[in-house]
Amino acid sequence: MLEHVRVILVEPSHPGNIGASARAMKNMALSSLVLVQPAQFPSAEATARASGADDVLMRAAICTDLDTALTGCGLVLGASARQRGVPWPRLDARQAAAKALAHAGTVAFVFGREHSGLTNEELDRCNYLVQIPANPAYSSLNMAAAVQVIAYELFMALKQSRPDTPAEVLATAEQRARFYEHLEQTLIALQFLDPAHPKHLMRRLRRLYNRAALKENEINILRGILKSVELALMDRGPWPEKTQ
């Protein structure tokens, strides 16, 4: 799972962001949270925003500096929206998640202060700078929102490394063929479809229903409707002559 991934928040100033980050982590099956010099912690606001992830908060470690927070970590990834003078090696969030999943040891994602991000000295500890692709005109995500995106990409990467969910059972080609035949006969009986000038009506309808990828029980409903139209037509008289 994702036990080997540590989320480190450096000097978070708003306790609400700590709580929201804990929730985002638990939503995505992450549990290891480390706080470096939080302005206020523990806090009622953090607990409220954590909602059902208060267990992540309770187990959060608190450190006085980033180096301590990184103890035992192999791969270190620093999240940052700021453009840097020195071109650090970069990954986007999706690439970073793939790299984190492929790493055998402990991986740290480091998130910087709300207003100023990570310092260059802190980025010196990172193997890569991770950027979340964003609107160039407004690229700075809220801290917990950034944790949410990274955690989501980690969960997606984990999910895709596993076998897929079973496919749905669709109607067979024969069941579909019988439905289309039934539909055509009914439309002829309704005088909606003129067999002498069918145009492309049946093709259009097939295309529509094929796109829906009908299930067996749905075909049964649709054929039930056709049956009730046939019954209604049976005990009406012949169609009047067309007058126009």
Place this chain on the structure above:
Amino acid sequence: MLEHVRVILVEPSHPGNIGASARAMKNMALSSLVLVQPAQFPSAEATARASGADDVLMRAAICTDLDTALTGCGLVLGASARQRGVPWPRLDARQAAAKALAHAGTVAFVFGREHSGLTNEELDRCNYLVQIPANPAYSSLNMAAAVQVIAYELFMALKQSRPDTPAEVLATAEQRARFYEHLEQTLIALQFLDPAHPKHLMRRLRRLYNRAALKENEINILRGILKSVELALMDRGPWPEKTQ
């Protein structure tokens, strides 16, 4: 860009979530926000959490019901974490973003109440239910966090998009609503649907047709068929008494 994507928040109870959603949207180049019966708006807390995205808040529309909020929308995608008895057609966030980008008309992403999400009646308006893959043990994201993930996937899809597939024009939500109403009336007239015991028939049929993402001309064909059934019923006599 992403001007054709509308974010609709249904009955948000916490103004902070409205502000954080606006920020998440602007970070990902989205700007069209619609609020359905917000508990409190405008609000100082929403503005604070929006940070530099207060322009998105200022332009937000406020509606009294979801149908009004959906005016003009073609593709409608409802975000939901809850498991449903009836299996709605589903997309994950990434698939939904790809579908939204491929759609030529206006696309709505609908987010439900903080504690209870969207009702089944609200999901009946949606072509697809969108689920953000998450920890099965704690799958409910904060509202603004869900907006962040969807908006991020939209931005990623935009970034990766190639203008090779022509976008298709779907019927609008209003056209679909009128078709379902017409279908229901016709099924009642056919005595296929008993209004006293409707069961889940209309929901099943909506699900089937929503999945097909009907085009305008297809709706015209289907309503033409319904019209010809009505004509056939008009000049038949009353239904015989049921004998069993």
